[in-house]
Amino acid sequence: MKILSIIGVILLTLTSFGARSDDAETIPLAKKIKTQIELSLKESREEGYCDLFIEMTHKGSTAIVKRVSSTGDYKLCKTAKQTVRKGQRYRYQTVEKYIRLHIDR
Template identity: 35%
Template sequence: MRYSVTFLLSSLLLFSPSAIHADDSTRNPIALKLKKSVQKKIDKEFVHYSGYCDVVVYFNHTDKHAVVEKVNGTGDAKICRFAKQTIKVGSKFRYKVPERMIVIHISS
């Protein structure tokens, strides 16, 4: 009984929607806006190149604005470097629900 409960809880944690869903653009309007702009520029720059980057954007919150504090990325070095250059530190976005960080999946 004890092992079945442990297995059930661990499987729920491993296969929860938040663990599987790595891109915040479906539920966060700021992430969607950033993803659209970065993806458009990536598609123009890297026409015959394939790769991906998971971009993590960290924010500071002031009154009604989220200010980009730091941008990190994991994946293909060229795409991550270009995505980091595209998202400028200090950019301001209006938000409804504050989030400290968002994850965006960019591919070419």
């Protein structure tokens, strides 16, 4: 029984290293949006973090931002949400309904 618990702890530890911080590492559209947000935050001196959750609908080869929600520091998230507004259109390669971005400064 003790060996099974040790193996379980080892497996949980090894699988936790594969967690990604956001979708910009794997999705080109998410990387493009994150770059836009980082450029808009370049001027501000806000410190902290912001997790953005972007919901999109798809028509043809364009993705339309349906909703943007966030958690984190208010001023940083407000600036990020002003960059990605509802109704903005993006061209995409892979279909994704939700994109999660982590902005850290």
